[in-house]
Amino acid sequence: MSALLQSLFxxxxxxxxxxxxxxxxxxxLGGSLLLTVLLGLPLGVLLYxxxxxxxxxxxxxxxxxSLLVNILRSIPFIILMIVLMPLTYVLVxxxxxxxxxxxxxxxxxxxxxxxxxxxxxxxxxxGVIEASQAMGATTxxxxxxxxxxxxxxxxxxxxxxxxxxxxxxxxxGGAIGAGGLGDLAYRYGYLSYKSDYMxxxxxxxIVLVQLLQMAxxxxxxxxxxx
Amino acid sequence: MIxxxxxxxxxRVDGRDVPALQPFNLDIADGEVxxxxxxxxxxxxxxxxxxxxxxxxSGGRILIGDTExxxxxxAQLRHERQRIGMIFQHFNLLASQTVADNxxxxxxxxxxxxxxxxxxxxxxxxxxxxxxxxxxxxxxxLSGGQKQRVGIARALANRPSILLCDExxxxxDPQTTAAVLDLLAEINRELKLTIxxxxxxxxxxxxxxxxxxxxxxxxxxxxxxxxxxxLHPQHATTRRFVNEALPEEAAGExxxxxxxxxRILRLSFRGEATWTPALGRVARETGVDFNILAGRxxxxxxxxxxxxxxxxxxxxxxxxxxxxxxxxxxxxxxxPATEHHA
Numbered sequence: 001m002s003a004l005l006q007s008l009f010x011x012x013x014x015x016x017x018x019x020x021x022x023x024x025x026x027x028x029l030g031g032s033l034l035l036t037v038l039l040g041l042p043l044g045v046l047l048y049x050x051x052x053x054x055x056x057x058x059x060x061x062x063x064x065x066s067l068l069v070n071i072l073r074s075i076p077f078i079i080l081m082i083v084l085m086p087l088t089y090v091l092v093x094x095x096x097x098x099x100x101x102x103x104x105x106x107x108x109x110x111x112x113x114x115x116x117x118x119x120x121x122x123x124x125x126x127g128v129i130e131a132s133q134a135m136g137a138t139t140x141x142x143x144x145x146x147x148x149x150x151x152x153x154x155x156x157x158x159x160x161x162x163x164x165x166x167x168x169x170x171x172x173g174g175a176i177g178a179g180g181l182g183d184l185a186y187r188y189g190y191l192s193y194k195s196d197y198m199x200x201x202x203x204x205x206i207v208l209v210q211l212l213q214m215a216x217x218x219x220x221x222x223x224x225x226x
Numbered sequence: 227m228i229x230x231x232x233x234x235x236x237x238r239v240d241g242r243d244v245p246a247l248q249p250f251n252l253d254i255a256d257g258e259v260x261x262x263x264x265x266x267x268x269x270x271x272x273x274x275x276x277x278x279x280x281x282x283x284s285g286g287r288i289l290i291g292d293t294e295x296x297x298x299x300x301a302q303l304r305h306e307r308q309r310i311g312m313i314f315q316h317f318n319l320l321a322s323q324t325v326a327d328n329x330x331x332x333x334x335x336x337x338x339x340x341x342x343x344x345x346x347x348x349x350x351x352x353x354x355x356x357x358x359x360x361x362x363x364x365x366x367x368l369s370g371g372q373k374q375r376v377g378i379a380r381a382l383a384n385r386p387s388i389l390l391c392d393e394x395x396x397x398x399d400p401q402t403t404a405a406v407l408d409l410l411a412e413i414n415r416e417l418k419l420t421i422x423x424x425x426x427x428x429x430x431x432x433x434x435x436x437x438x439x440x441x442x443x444x445x446x447x448x449x450x451x452x453x454x455x456x457l458h459p460q461h462a463t464t465r466r467f468v469n470e471a472l473p474e475e476a477a478g479e480x481x482x483x484x485x486x487x488x489r490i491l492r493l494s495f496r497g498e499a500t501w502t503p504a505l506g507r508v509a510r511e512t513g514v515d516f517n518i519l520a521g522r523x524x525x526x527x528x529x530x531x532x533x534x535x536x537x538x539x540x541x542x543x544x545x546x547x548x549x550x551x552x553x554x555x556x557x558x559x560x561x562p563a564t565e566h567h568a
Contacts, residue, residue: 131318134278134390135332135380136307145331149322223322 011194018184018200025180025208028098028170032105033163040110040162041155043069044117045143051118055129055139069111077108077169081176101178105169113162120154121147153224160216164209171205181205228254228277228388228420233286235272246272248445249286254437256387259414259421259527261431261452263467264441270424273441274390277422278310279303290388308336311381315393317373319365325352325376326361332383351379355409371402378409382417389413391423395430407433411527428467432456432526440464453526457494457533457556483519483560488539490519491547494556495532504553505534512549514540535560 005012012018043065049055050062075083081104085095088103124147132146148155174182181201189198234249247269254260264270275281276288279295288295290306298306319328329348338344352358355375365373374394381389391410395403411434414421425431431438431452438455440448442463448455459465483490493505500523509516521534538546547557 125316125318127314127316127318128320130280131312131314132331132335134280134307134310134312135335135384136304137335138304141335145334146320150320152322 009196009200011188011196012200018181018197018204021179021181021184021201022204024098025167025170025182028101028105028173028178028180029163029166029208031098032102032109032166032170033159035102035106036109036113036162036166037159039106040113041117043110043114045121045147047114047118048121048147049139049143051122055142069114072107072111073115075108077104078172078175080104080108081173096177097179101170101173101180105166105173108169109162109166112165113158116158116161117151117155120151120158123154124150153220156216156220156223160212160220163212163216167205167209167212227256227289227291228252228422229287229289230276231287231289233276233283233288235269235276235281235284243284246444247276250446252439252446252449254420254422256420257414257418258436259411259423259434261435261438262422262424262441263426263428263431263438264424265426265463267443268441269444270426270441271392274392274422274424277388277390278307278312308332308384309386310388310390311384311386312390312392313374313377313381313394315396317365317370317377317397319373319376319380321365324362324364325357325368328365328376329379329383332380336384347383348379351382354382354413355379369402370398371405374398374402374406375409378406378413382413386419388420388422391421393424393426396425396427403430404433410434428456428470432524434527436527440467453496453529453531456526457496457531458558483535483537486517486519486537488515488517488537489543490560491536491538492558492560493532493534493536493550494558495534496554496556497529497531499554500530500532502553504550504555508546508549508553512540512542512546514538514543514546 005015047062047065047069050058050065052059052062072080081101084104084107088100089095091103092099094100128146128150129142132142137146170178170180171182171185174180174184175186177183181204185198185201188194189201230250230252232249232251233247234245235247236243236245238244262270262273272281276283277290277295279288279298283296286296290310293306295303295306320331323331326345326348329351330344333344333347348361349358352361355378357372357375357379360368360372365376368376377394389410394410395406398406407430410421410423413419414434421434423430423435435452437450438448438452439446440455440461440463442461447461448459448464455464456468459468495504505516508514515538517537519535519537521532523530523532525531540546551557
């Protein structure tokens with residue numbers, strides 16, 4: 001077995017390094033996804049509520065939030081990471097490693113996720129919201145008991161898309177010292193011409209994305225009732 | 227009593243005020259079934275939403291009992307809304323919740339925390355609308371009629387004194403419509419609650435309403451007891467609605483009766499008069515001949531009625547008419563000239 005691996009991937013002499021990189025990538029992904037959802041969900045709800053013709057329409061606040069989201073979304077992630085380095089240092093005390101990667105990952109992905117949340121909430125039938133208002137529901141009750149449960153399928157699908165985007169971001173983060181699979185591919189595969197590292201990394205990333213998508217689709221199918 | 231005082235409503239579109247409802251006054255009595263009929267765009271959706279203030283009037287006052295709805299704070303309004311049930315054309319159920327949870331929803335919104343009490347109330351409500359066996363299903367597993375029954379159970383959960391029906395049967399087939407209307411009539415009878423419904427079908431009004439308002443282009447053009455409005459429509463819009471509900475009658479109106487010999491008359495019978503053999507008796511006594519051109523016997527809510535269009539000839543037609551009027555039959559003479567333009 002190890003002889004076969006040796007002949008297929010001649011440059012890889014320490015597989016545990018790849019294992020560590022995998023774990024690093026998963027940690028970055030898990031941590032940043034959690035924080036992205038925690039930050040992006042309220043932001044998306046706020047975008048939805050303050051939008052034109054919605055429950056708490058506030059055109060000016062909406063314009064400001066929308067602009068902020070668009071700005072953060074239009075900066076390429078690799079540049080965002082560099083620009084945010086001072087802030088990252090203030091927030092987590094380092095610019096490197098998993099901890100150093102999480103603030104830019106979250107700030108890059110949360111606006112994206114917020115837009116997906118806004119879109120998912122807009123899919124909720126207007127009539128259902130009107131019925132809740134007619135029953136005397138407060139805006140908070142409508143968000144908590146109507147909008148979020150009714151948009152569940154869309155919200156889970158949005159989380160899946162965001163998780164996959166984050167996989168791409170973590171790989172980019174590797175290029176500037178975040179660690180993980182991207183870091184491995186960049187240092188060994190690109191800078192040291194050890195193309196077998198590149199192959200293994202890419203295959204692992206493909207598997208990860210596939211698993212995320214499958215898991216997401218399953219959960220959506222389970223929670224969608226139409 | 228639901229009272230509209232000088233209420234009007236306009237929408238702001240592109241910086242201009244577009245009137246939706248012209249200033250009007252309207253009283254709806256406690257315990258009655260009040261219908262508002264109009265074509266789409268006539269303003270009936272706006273009108274019914276003024277009652278629970280889903281739409282705010284541009285001017286005027288709306289009172290329910292002694293409560294001036296238009297003067298309430300947001301929190302007070304939410305509290306009042308719990309006393310007004312509402313059902314919708316497209317049901318507007320929560321797709322992610324079971325039937326039981328949909329019905330429990332208004333109870334939970336109102337702050338009920340006792341799950342046993344909620345379960346018991348939900349069971350009562352589902353029994354009333356005949357859906358006990360479907361408590362754990364999701365709305366997508368139900369037919370249209372069943373969904374509307376869930377809507378009705380949900381609307382009744384907080385024991386409202388008013389039930390608003392927004393085109394509640396418009397998405398249903400005729401048989402299901404009849405069953406849902408029967409249920410509404412039963413609820414009105416047994417729970418003594420006021421029902422306000424909007425519709426574009428005169429047949430819905432005929433089956434369940436006590437009184438009706440006809441809405442045309444933002445204006446109430448006719449209000450009255452359903453039997454009066456149905457048998458003697460005054461406004462052109464009302465006549466069109468009535469004719470839609472009476473296909474034979476509509477055909478009768480279009481018929482060129484000009485060449486029919488004799489006087490063309492429309493007789494309306496209501497209540498007991500419908501069952502008495504007045505026409506035959508009067509014909510025998512006065513020697514007039516009559517020929518039935520069009521007619522129908524049916525019910526307006528619980529009131530039997532008949533309407534016949536006849537041609538009558540003979541020397542003593544006027545005597546015959548007087549005698550029929552005495553027997554409680556309403557008579558309108560249709561002249562050939564109006565017949566042509568009807």
